[in-house]
Amino acid sequence: MIAPEVMNEWYPVAMAAQICAGQRRVTQLLGQPITVHVQDGVIVVTGQAGPLHVTEAFGHVWACPGTPAHPLFPIPEALETGRRLVDVGVVRVKCSPLRAVENFLDIAHFPFVHTDVLGAEPHTEVNRYEVQIREDSDEVWATKVTFYQPQAAKSAEGGIVTQYMYRVPAPTAAVLYKTCPARPDAWDVIGIFVQPLSEELCDVWPWMALYDDATPQAELIAFQQMIFLQDRSILENQIPRLLPLDPGMEIPTQADLTSIAYRRWLKKRGLTYGAQMVAA
Amino acid sequence: MIRLYDYVLSASCYKIRLMAALLCVKLEHEAVDFHPGRAHKSAAFAQLNPAGTLPVLVDGDLILTESTAMLVYLAQLSGRDWLGPCDPKSAAQVQHWLAFSGRLAASLGMARLHDMLLYEGDIDAWRAQGHAALRELEAALSERRFAGGVWLVGDAPSIADIACFPNVALSQDGGVSLDAYPSVRLWTRAIRALDRFVEMPGIHRLHELRPAPEVA
């Protein structure tokens, strides 16, 4: 039995453009088979017990297998004119969906995993930043994060100190805001939307909303896929495969404040699908 | 300028990026939206390569659509050092490994596309064919080792090594482990330790042996 807290959340299940183009996606959500397709002009998601709640946002189809506890979170920036919205496409990863989100929140791995792109030795230090669980939206936020990056984005020319904000608005989704090289007064927005196929397997859909008129679409996609595929081999080798929520395990270091907050937030809300609750 | 129609996650495209880097040949890269856009299957792309595959290499009026042909071309342009010895036996062995790299792509490469980008097909068959190919490679490289050699053909790295390296080094992405192939693993380390080696996602330079290059 999967906890109702888990069932009542929203999860990404497809890229909207592919479904609207007539593709039928036969897939899985929380271990159960589902189908995503267009029927009489609307996107439907069907499970064994009938249709699921569906909404479309940020280029993707989202489904809730239970009774939605709340509407899908907003990303107001997605509606700003002038932004390029980029669907990066699915990548399958053999890991817990929660681990995929946690890795996205962790800056400390940049110099070692995204060497010479998102980080570089000897600039490995993570400066102090602020983490909170916002009461109004019930989201995890990390702010005032700064990090030296040799190539912060496709549009970056040379190294810059990048500012970041991180946000976890749903159990298997994370959004980051980072310095936009082309427009220093604005943030670029990058999300990863994680579809939990099972507790140890997920389909990950990176997505971007950028200010960048110059870079061809294929290069924006290639840049983000390169980054995410560097993470994939790390994610597939993490032990234990489930995310430990038992406080006694894997005590994170200073750099992982966001991860601690994310784990506490999951635990408090009973969002334990993909988590390990007892010491192994 | 030589132009490469390229996709960052493609093992076959990486063959060419790696060869060009080792040879110090500058390429102009044209990113193709292979996934999720499937731009390589578009009508426009079919004008360039009717087979609808990547990579494609264009130099003036020369259009190459087979990565092995591209390796030969780049190596010929660059002083022939990477073509392998030219005695009849060695020349034939180089051709053998160039063709063999196609088998690696059709087995290990497809297993990887299945596990990573959700390509549909018989994953068990792809993995089994991948293991069969790896056993052959292991046998050949072990023999070379016992004879004091490191590379597939001759005493220096050649296009034969570069052709076979990417799909072998990425085999874990398709759920095929190299644990049972020690000679293969040593050989991948030798390639990763070459001067001017470049990485791709899933293939790292040898951190243990060489310092990272200075950040520009």
Ligand SMILES: N[C@H](CCC(=O)N[C@@H](CS)C(=O)NCC(=O)O)C(=O)O
């Ligand atoms: N002509 C072969 C094709 C290599 C190949 O299979 N490339 C893959 C990408 S890694 C491809 O384009 N696949 C598309 C398809 O076969 O539909 C070569 O150059 O080695």
Ligand SMILES: [Fe+2]
């Ligand atoms: Fe990463």
